[in-house]
């Protein structure tokens with residue numbers, strides 16, 4: 001039996017198994033087997049080079065993947081937000097192509113990828129799914145695009161979930177440390193609803209014969225399996241309803257609660273808000289670099305991730321600044337007063353002005 005058949009068999013079994021305390025172990029076993037087979041399948045596909053020539057290199061400060069059913073307006077939106085010039089209306093969702101574009105916003109270069117193939121069976125391997133998945137896994141944010149006439153929101157989130165993507169949720173707070181002997185021990189800082197024997201079985205099934213596991217949240221079975229698998233990706237998502245121009249006022253206010261933002265790729269309505277929302281949800285910050293005695297460069301900020309330190313800034317800047325670093329001066333949201341003297345460990349905030357004091361060599 002091939003992997004696909006085995007996965008299907010197990011999924012059917014799982015569906016027939018009632019959900020209650022008595023079947024928890026059995027369901028756990030089935031779910032773990034399914035997860036494992038899917039991982040195996042992915043690895044095989046990678047091994048055969050099926051993904052070659054397909055990987056889109058990530059460029060810029062961050063990458064956004066556009067996700068949605070055909071004809072919702074993804075290509076139109078991509079063209080509006082970026083420098084891309086993609087045909088619109090003409091693509092079928094089976095198109096394997098990934099269309100990249102670059103959006104400049106607040107000094108950041110944000111790559112946006114139109115990934116037509118993700119929705120519509122991609123997670124099961126139809127429509128060239130695994131290649132598409134590898135592209136989406138490289139994204140830092142999902143931009144989910146919905147059509148007001150046909151939202152099909154659940155179908156999209158289902159597909160996204162099946163693809164191993166977990167949106168707007170932190171990674172499970174669980175640490176596994178492999179040991180040489182001693183079997184498996186599970187300890188937890190919270191009351192756990194999960195049965196200890198179930199957890200141990202799943203750990204064993206996944207190759208942890210000897211391990212120390214610490215859990216710091218009350219997780220359910222699915223999340224426990226997520227924590228065991230290394231092919232899960234945790235990332236934020238922004239949900240927009242496009243074609244707002246085609247709606248009357250009352251319909252529009254009805255739909256407002258069902259998404260993060262209503263936009264029109266055609267008229268440009270709310271696209272600036274969308275750019276801001278993307279920037280915000282990517283967790284990017286702008287740092288204005290400044291030379292001693294000069295004005296800060298506000299046109300070309302250094303873009304970093306939220307909670308970055310002066311040390312991170314040194315790493316991202318070209319040259320060997322790290323070796324030459326003495327100290328820095330910060331003026332802005334993160335400083336207690338203007339020109340505060342700080343070390344490498346200082347945590348920066350959006351729109352800080354940073355002046356480095358470097359050793360001369």
Ligand SMILES: Nc1nc2c(ncn2[C@@H]2O[C@H](COP(=O)(O)OP(=O)(O)O)[C@@H](O)[C@H]2O)c(=O)[nH]1
Pocket residue numbers: 068069070071072073074075076077087088089090091242243244245246263264265266267
């Ligand atoms: N009324 C309206 N039509 C739109 C909007 N955005 C896209 N469309 C139309 O929807 C169709 C599909 O657009 P396209 O960008 O190709 O969708 P994709 O398949 O998701 O890439 C085209 O005919 C577009 O002109 C919009 O904001 N408002």
Ligand SMILES: [Mg+2]
Pocket residue numbers: 071074075076087088089091116
């Ligand atoms: Mg398209």
